[in-house]
Amino acid sequence: MPVNASIEYYKAEEKFLEAKTREDKIACLEEMIRLLPKHKSSENSLANLKKKLAKLKNEKPPKRGSKPKFSIKKEGAAQVCIIGLPNSGKTTLLNELTGINAEVADYPYTTTVPQFGMMKHEDVWVQIIEIPSTFEPEVMSLIYTCDLLLMLLDSNRNLETQKKELQNMLSRRELHKKILYVTTKIKVDTEKLKKDIWGNLGLLRVYTKTPGKKAEAKPIILKNGSIVKDVVKEVHKAFLKHFRYAKVWGKSVKFSGAQVGLEHVLMDRDVVEIKS
Ligand SMILES: Nc1nc2c(ncn2[C@@H]2O[C@H](COP(=O)(O)OP(=O)(O)OP(=O)(O)O)[C@@H](O)[C@H]2O)c(=O)[nH]1
Ligand SMILES: [Mg+2]
Incomplete structure (x- = not known):
């Protein structure tokens, strides 16, 4: 979170969070970089924004009809998908539950490809997958076959609004799955959560x-x-x-x-x- 950023900056960030296409995201990022206060304490934020922009610009625009399908081999007793809005703490939780070291950063869309690892609970292993918040059909397709959804709600934003937005997004795609809600960016008891995940798998x-x-x-x-x-x-x-x-x-x-x-x-x- 940049220090002393202007309202315009936050508006640009909001637009970025909602941007659907690569071109829109690039435009919003450029706007955010322009609006970011240029002082010592925002150097990190600036570097992150520039990194994100470079990454987007390097990506080839997707060819029509040639999108890769993600398929992750089911391993362990069950498969659980993590969904949430951009920057809601999905990777942080995935890393905590599974001990992997996927990239976490304080800007949205850090994760663009599903990340996954194995969570050990007592004597069972459960596969955990982070669904990138791009919500593209090829990543959403992973949800069809999973056994449980962990829906992350960022405690820094309105919980009900996030819940509604995510639920609507799922029902538009006719994804009706059992959901376990997890509030992030407050102290989460990982051991209790593991127990709850196991309990909810039935x-x-x-x-x-x-x-x-x-x-x-x-x-x-x-x-x-x-x-x-x-x-x-x-x-x-x-x-x-x-x-x-x-x-x-x-x-x-x-x-x-x-x-x-x-x-x-x-x-x-x-x-x-x-x-x-
Ligand atoms: N204080 C605090 N910060 C957190 C927590 N979880 C995540 N964050 C921070 O929130 C930012 C985003 O975390 P990520 O885990 O990358 O979030 P994400 O949902 O995977 O983000 P995208 O992949 O970009 O959509 C990072 O700066 C994290 O350090 C938490 O429990 N407490
Ligand atoms: Mg992530």
């Missing part, structure tokens, strides 16, 4: 076990509401025919090692031993 972990041995360390990931039958199918479909009963340890049973049938509903972190 998944559960089940550890299989063979008699006399410890449960497997790596969980099988299933949808909430899954039953013993789903675990058996996951382990080996052929076991279904020979299934007799299962022993379960964990939250879904009243006592450890309770005997249950194929229709028994499991809960997160249950241990299951299949008897056939």
Whole structure:
């Protein structure tokens, strides 16, 4: 944020934030550079604006019909997309959640290509993707296949307006996804957020076990509401025919090692031993 900038400067910035085409963005940036107070404390802002301008000017105007599609291979238990207005703290949060080191800067449209990394929560990995705030169709297409949206709301701006704008943008594209709202630029408890992300994915972990041995360390990931039958199918479909009963340890049973049938509903972190 430049020091002592004029109202005109902020108006130009606002226009820049709303600019849709490369040409408009270039024009707005040039205007912002012109209007920026030229003193020592705004040197950084000036350098950032110039960098951004150079980047835009170097970009070839996109050819019609030849836009690259982004496709990111799904990895881990689920895929979560981060969306928010430009400069709302998306990359900062992505870096915090996944430990990657994607570029963060105090100007909008720093991220123009989806950035992604893996978040570890307890013993599961979840893929997190930053959707660039250009909202071009080829980046928005990533949202169709993701499992959850993290919608970032910048606490320095009006929360309701941002929410509306983002929600409208999604519904215009017929993107109806489960949304977890996160307010940024205030202290965010990352561990709690990781827990909330996992909780909102609607998944559960089940550890299989063979008699006399410890449960497997790596969980099988299933949808909430899954039953013993789903675990058996996951382990080996052929076991279904020979299934007799299962022993379960964990939250879904009243006592450890309770005997249950194929229709028994499991809960997160249950241990299951299949008897056939
Ligand atoms: N004080 C503070 N600043 C933050 C926080 N999160 C982000 N910022 C700052 O906000 C600016 C933008 O952060 P980014 O993470 O690059 O935001 P972004 O949404 O990825 O931005 P674009 O990719 O350009 O759309 C940077 O100067 C960050 O340092 C936060 O929690 N607290
Ligand atoms: Mg970014």
